[in-house]
Amino acid sequence: MENKEYHIGSHVVMKKSHPCGSNEWEIVRVGADIKIKCVKCNRCIFIPRIEFNKKLKKVIS
Numbered sequence: 001m002e003n004k005e006y007h008i009g010s011h012v013v014m015k016k017s018h019p020c021g022s023n024e025w026e027i028v029r030v031g032a033d034i035k036i037k038c039v040k041c042n043r044c045i046f047i048p049r050i051e052f053n054k055k056l057k058k059v060i061s
Helices: 049-055
Strands: 011-014 024-029 033-038 044-048 056-059
Touching: 033 049, 044 049, 049 056
Parallel strands: none
Antiparallel strands: 011 024, 011 056, 024 033, 033 044
16 A cells, blocks of 8 residues: 655645535545545545545645
8 A cells, every 4th residue: 555645734625526516625624534624615524544545636835
């Protein structure tokens, strides 16, 4: 498995878009679960790290 470099405050692009239409997220919390916030509508979700690594497309900043 490839180890991705991301930190709190990083902007990432996920493979599937959020229902609001945006697929850009900001990482708010990193741990066993990762909390990400939608850049467009500010909705926050928790996602397990393994699932996050599968759904991650690229890290923007």
